[in-house]
Amino acid sequence: MAQQSNILKYKHLGIYTQNENVVYMHEDCHVCVSEGFEALTRIRVSNLNISIVASLNVINSDMLLPDEIGLSDSAAEKLNVSPNETLYVSHLEPIESLSHVRAKIYNQKLDYNAYKEIITDIVQGDYSNIHLSAFITACAGGRMDINEISDLTKAMIASGKQLNWNKEIVVDKHCIGGLPGNRTTPLIVAIVAAYGLTMPKTSSRAITSPAGTADTMEVLTNVTLSSEEIKNVVENEGGCIVWGGTAQLSPADDVLIKIEKALDIDSEGQLIASVLSKKAAAGSTHVIIDIPVGETAKVRSTEMAQQLKEHLETVGKAVGLKVKVVITDGTQPVGRGIGPTLEAIDILKVLKNEADAPKDLLERALFLAGELLELSGKVEKGKGYKTAQKVLQSGKAYKKFIAICKAQGRFSKPVLAPYKIEIRAENSGILERIDNRKIAKLAKLSGAPQSKSAGISLNVHLNDKIEKNQLLYTLYAESIGELNYAMDYKNNHNDIITII
Amino acid sequence: MAQQSNILKYKHLGIYTQNENVVYMHEDCHVCVSEGFEALTRIRVSNLNISIVASLNVINSDMLLPDEIGLSDSAAEKLNVSPNETLYVSHLEPIESLSHVRAKIYNQKLDYNAYKEIITDIVQGDYSNIHLSAFITACAGGRMDINEISDLTKAMIASGKQLNWNKEIVVDKHCIGGLPGNRTTPLIVAIVAAYGLTMPKTSSRAITSPAGTADTMEVLTNVTLSSEEIKNVVENEGGCIVWGGTAQLSPADDVLIKIEKALDIDSEGQLIASVLSKKAAAGSTHVIIDIPVGETAKVRSTEMAQQLKEHLETVGKAVGLKVKVVITDGTQPVGRGIGPTLEAIDILKVLKNEADAPKDLLERALFLAGELLELSGKVEKGKGYKTAQKVLQSGKAYKKFIAICKAQGRFSKPVLAPYKIEIRAENSGILERIDNRKIAKLAKLSGAPQSKSAGISLNVHLNDKIEKNQLLYTLYAESIGELNYAMDYKNNHNDIITII
Structure with a gap:
């Protein structure tokens, strides 16, 4: 019976708070009063189908009536709520996995099950920013050993969807970023797919940079595809270059990355778990990871890069991935363009073997594509670069690229800014x-x-x-x-x- | 000139978010668009006098017009803003002290200046919950040495007001909590003030407990006094028992404690800095600290209490306080009452030497008052308890207590619940x-x-x-x-x- 009284009527307010779930209730609302809810209390809000956790803001104006309840846009979207729909609110049950976070704060090692519980609760949205920040911080500064990083990675893989391409070899590449204009990914996909390998590439949009691969590709084609559409593109063309945001691969990573950005730290353990969990969940088997080193790149010294390389390869093995890390020059931007359209222009010049194609971008793409061909075992050691070059120069890579774009819905020529x-x-x-x-x-x-x-x-x-x-x-x-x-x-x- | 366009008109919305500063702007607001502000961006909001940092929520309904700006209640209060007043918004300059927080995350020792910069920015409200949680976590788990704890304590003392009583000896007491009903403070103030010592006691309200000393005292008298009023009470009566919330002593502590509660951790360094900075800022010279030990008390083992004792006494010395820590039994509640009125009834029974006064509360108060009398040097070692007992039994402590209550504005008798x-x-x-x-x-x-x-x-x-x-x-x-x-x-x- 107590449950029955915790019913409120939804009213649309139109408040956008990014991913943060906020619930608005009037100060005279009987639920607030009887349940002892206070501002910023984290409470559970449910309809008949779904349940989320949200922070309470208390309204003392006529924005809401006492029997009404409002939600931030993202919370409303997660509950898929309609005006006047009935919502239920209740106290948040204690978050058991926080005891593992506290153990980590106190320097204890955590096992797979502990990481699994933490990651599950994070994906459910039960952790506040305070909890997330404590977890990130407690894991930073070399406080995770290699076994813990492997366990965290496995837990993150298990927390979301996992793709299966029914292929023995599925290749992928990743760059531990920081270099403007370094848009090798579309070139590598075109080359290795033209060669005959499977490379279903999901990429991110820019978070703090002027362009992510998904932003650049969107100039040329559609990048927001359903899982079904992605599957069709890859089956027909052997590769794709789409935005990974809809795929729900390693969803905990998306949450944790935002907190790391706010702190401006790159915890090594989290970085490794982030990169490798995405790759494994995407169904990859062979992965090249590029670490550009430079004073103003993400990784600033060869020693740091060398250690990261060893740890990435070890954890990769632990989660069943064949990982090869290459350390490259990160002292300056790559190519000419910095920004989606300008980078897209560079890519097309390289693919079309034009005389004024940026040579540094071309060389970097051939090197990485060659490494990937060799790692896959399909091309003999030492012959990767030459093979990649041949595929590019023959025009097959360009043809494959256009075919992939068309399979993704369109191919549009880039247009310069006014x-x-x-x-x-x-x-x-x-x-x-x-x-x-x-x-x-x-x-x-x-x-x-x-x-x-x-x-x-x-x-x-x-x-x-x-x-x-x-x-x-x-x-x-x-x-x-x-x-x-x-x-x-x-x-x-x-x-x-x-x-x- | 760019500044001029960042002007918006304030509209009252009535959204209460506790201490969290939130600013609301319409998605079509020219400032949002031109400055590239996004939801949850932390921005600076100013009027002609004051400036605060707030997190942006973006409105896409008619709650605000594009040229209007709303604030959460606490933000509006801090800016002391009136309807239609002009407000200015701008990007938040980088928070330089976060580099020290990152250094701490990466296990480096910080010096006084680093802690000072961090604490100054925290008091200004520049840190988000994510930053605060990272700072707390990076300092927890034994990651601060005793010099760092001393430096943090000094930084926290310097961050707020500091009281000066013009007395050679100013006594105080603190209990490292967790025991329901353990309301010895009003009794100790009454006894030692009646004896002739100066004890200007500022206490907290309950955060997660059923009563703080300030809540209990509010049943009997006023506890929200201005600095001027507190000064008068102490000058006339030698002691007071007021709420410390208005005194702005060690204001960083109030911010950090909320984050520690959310994480449910007690970092030793933060705990010591919290307790001792409040005492030093309040102008105390001699402080007794009571650590009750018990399975369900805050401190659970004698070993932990012993280490805490040593550290408290060492840091106390470093910041110029004479600190004595006593370790007491914390296995059960103290007195009969748990809750403000019921505890107030216990206190009066003890002060009036009534036959059914709770004996455990009486004994604990006499023990601690005795320790404090001895620590002050005014009473010979070994004679503190007897002296306190004499003051209590003579009725002088009761008389002093009533006088303090009246000096604080009223003395009201407690009334039982219906x-x-x-x-x-x-x-x-x-x-x-x-x-x-x-x-x-x-x-x-x-x-x-x-x-x-x-x-x-x-x-x-x-x-x-x-x-x-x-x-x-x-x-x-x-x-x-x-x-x-x-x-x-x-x-x-x-x-x-x-x-x-």
């Missing part, structure tokens, strides 16, 4: 340094990735001899305002490109 | 165990501390020989509903009191 400013050298000298982070920021301020054609086209490389007034890069934007906004930043930072 | 149920033993035997946590929860479900007269009056102690049907305790409530709610819990938990 506004641009050319940035020229103020003095002559040698190009000493390009700050990856600052040039990425500049591209973002010009509107990328939301404005697809915004961004930067870079004309110079490290160690180039630069003449005064030589074109360094062109800034593109879809509005004058954005162009000015980027120029403000450029004018206030004279260390984006350093010439001495 | 509804009660007597809980009797279902079997005979020996009283084996009282679960401190569960009996506290029961008192809270009956309405304490919001309903002042709600709670429990306990008639039995550990090892008592119990007859079947003997009165164990009486549950009090201010409504039938609350009484039933508490009884539901009681009927579902047969291990609140164990008789075998």
Whole structure:
């Protein structure tokens, strides 16, 4: 009977809070009063089908009546609720897995079952940001040993969907990022799929960068496909390049990554579990991982990269993946374009073997595609690069790429942005340094990735001899305002490109 | 000029989110669009006088117009904003001190300056819950050495107001809690102030317990006094017992404690810094700290208590406090009452030397008052208890207590709750165990501390020989509903009191 009184009528409020579930109830609401709910209490909200956990905000205006209940947009979406629908609220049962988080805070080792319980509760949305941050922090700073990282990875794989392609060999690649313009993925998929391997690639959108692979590919084709559609594309073409957001692979990772961004840390254990759980859940068997090393890249020293390599390969083995890590140069952006459309232009130039295709992007793609061909066992050791080059030069990779785009729904040619400013050298000298982070920021301020054609086209490389007034890069934007906004930043930072 | 366009008009929404600052802007708001603000972005909101940091929620209904801005109640209060007032919003500058938090996550030692910068930013409200939780977690699990704890304590003292009583000796006491009904503070203040020492006591309200000292004292007198009023009371009477919430002593502590509660951890370093920074900021010189030890108390073993004792005394010395820690029995509740009014009744019985005063509360108060008299150096070692007893038995402590209450604004007699149920033993035997946590929860479900007269009056102690049907305790409530709610819990938990 007590349950019956916890009924409230849903009212749409239109408050968007990203993924955070917020529930709004009036201060005179009988449920608040009788249950002793207070603002920020985490409570369970259910309809007949689904149940979520949300933080309470208490309304003391006429925005809600006492018998009404509101939800943040994401909470309303998760409950799939309709106006005036009846919702039930109740106290949140204690989250048992937090005892494992506390054990980890107190330096204890956790086993697979403990990680499994934690990850399950995180995926259910039971952890608040406070809990998530404590879990991330307790696992950072070298506090997980290699067995724990393997167990966490396994727990994350098990927490979501797992794809099965009914193939003995399914290849994949990953880059431990930080290099603007480094858009090798579409090239590698085109090459290895044209060669005959299966490479169902799911990619992310930009989180803090000017473009993710999914943003760039969206210039050329559709990237938001259902599981069924993805399956068809891969069956017909041997590869795809789609957005991974709908696939629900390792869903805990999406939650944890947001907290790591807010803290601006990359816990090694979480990074490894994040990368490998996504790959394993996507049904991959052979994975090349590229770690660019540079002062302003994500990994800053060869020693760190070397350790990460060993741990990635060990954990990969533990979860049944054949992983090879390659350490590459991460001292400057790759290709010319930084931003979705400009990167898409680079990709097409490489695929079409055009004379002015960016050579660094081309070489990097051939190297990684070659490594992947060798790792798969289908190409003899030492012959990967040559094989990849042959596939590209023959035009087969371009043909495959267009076929994949069409299978994904369309192939559209990239169109340049309407506004641009050319940035020229103020003095002559040698190009000493390009700050990856600052040039990425500049591209973002010009509107990328939301404005697809915004961004930067870079004309110079490290160690180039630069003449005064030589074109360094062109800034593109879809509005004058954005162009000015980027120029403000450029004018206030004279260390984006350093010439001495 | 860019600044000028970031102007919005304040509209009252009436959304209460406790201390969390939330700002509401419409999705079509020109500032959101031009500044690239997204939901949950932390942004700076200012009027002409004050500036705060708040998390953005984006409105897509007619709750706000595009040129309007809303605030959560606490944010509106901090800005002291009026309807239609102009507010300015801007990007949050990077929080530099987070680099120290990251260093701590990566196991580095921090120095005084690092802790100072962190605490300053926390007090300004610049840290989100994610940042706060990472800081707490990185400092927990024995990751702070004794120098770091001292530095953190000093930083917390410096972050708020510091009181100065112009007295050579200012005494104080603290209990590292967890024992229901353990309301010795008002008794100790009355005794030592009657003896002639200065004891300006600021106490907390309950956070998760059925009563804090401030809640209990509010039954008898006013506890929300201005700094000026507190000063007057202490000058005239030598002591006070007020709520510390308005004093702004060690304000970082109030923020950090909420996160620790959410994580349900007591980091030793944070605990020591919390207790000692409050005492030092309150202008105390000599402090007795009581650590009750018991299976269901906050500190569960004598070894833990012993280590905590050493660390408290060492850090106390480092920050210029004379600290003595006493380890006491924490196996059962103290006194009869659990809940503000019922505890107030116990206190008055002890002060008036009534025959049925709870003896355990009386003895504990005399012991601690005696220790404090000796620590102050005003009473010879070994004579503290006797001296305290004399002051109490003479009626001087009662007289002093009434005088303090009147100086604080009123003295009111406690009045029992209108509804009660007597809980009797279902079997005979020996009283084996009282679960401190569960009996506290029961008192809270009956309405304490919001309903002042709600709670429990306990008639039995550990090892008592119990007859079947003997009165164990009486549950009090201010409504039938609350009484039933508490009884539901009681009927579902047969291990609140164990008789075998």
